[in-house]
Amino acid sequence: MTRDEDTAAQALARNMHRIRTEGLDAATDAGIRLLQDPKAPAQAKSATINAMFRASGLFGKQEDEEELEPHEMTSAQLDRAIKKQEEKLRAAAAGKDVDGLFD
Incomplete structure (x- = not known):
């Protein structure tokens, strides 16, 4: 091809x-x-x-924060990761600087 x-x-x-x-x-x-x-x-x-x-x-x-892959997370860790991503999406949708220098 x-x-x-x-x-x-x-x-x-x-x-x-x-x-x-x-x-x-x-x-x-x-x-x-x-x-x-x-x-x-x-x-x-x-x-x-x-x-x-x-x-x-x-x-x-x-x-000391270790980045885990989703398949390595407990259900509580997955819940926290999902909530964190949802917060970032809401902030981005509201026009806020996500992961800025002073966050």
Whole structure:
């Protein structure tokens, strides 16, 4: 099957794989170069730091908080995780900054 014959799902899967591999590497390299550039604007550095910390999971996590997969959670942990996601959805729907720098 050629790219012209790909289904939308196949094209999406192929490109998501590239984004998660090649794209992630390129974005990380570009972000680090920007942070090391003494002439880069402070606002660009701040946005890059914010994005990198978010991507690494450093915002909104406690030091000792372990990220569990749903199949590893107890029913109480699942309930808390669901409530937390529902709160985030409500906040986002209300136009509030979800997972902001000072949350």
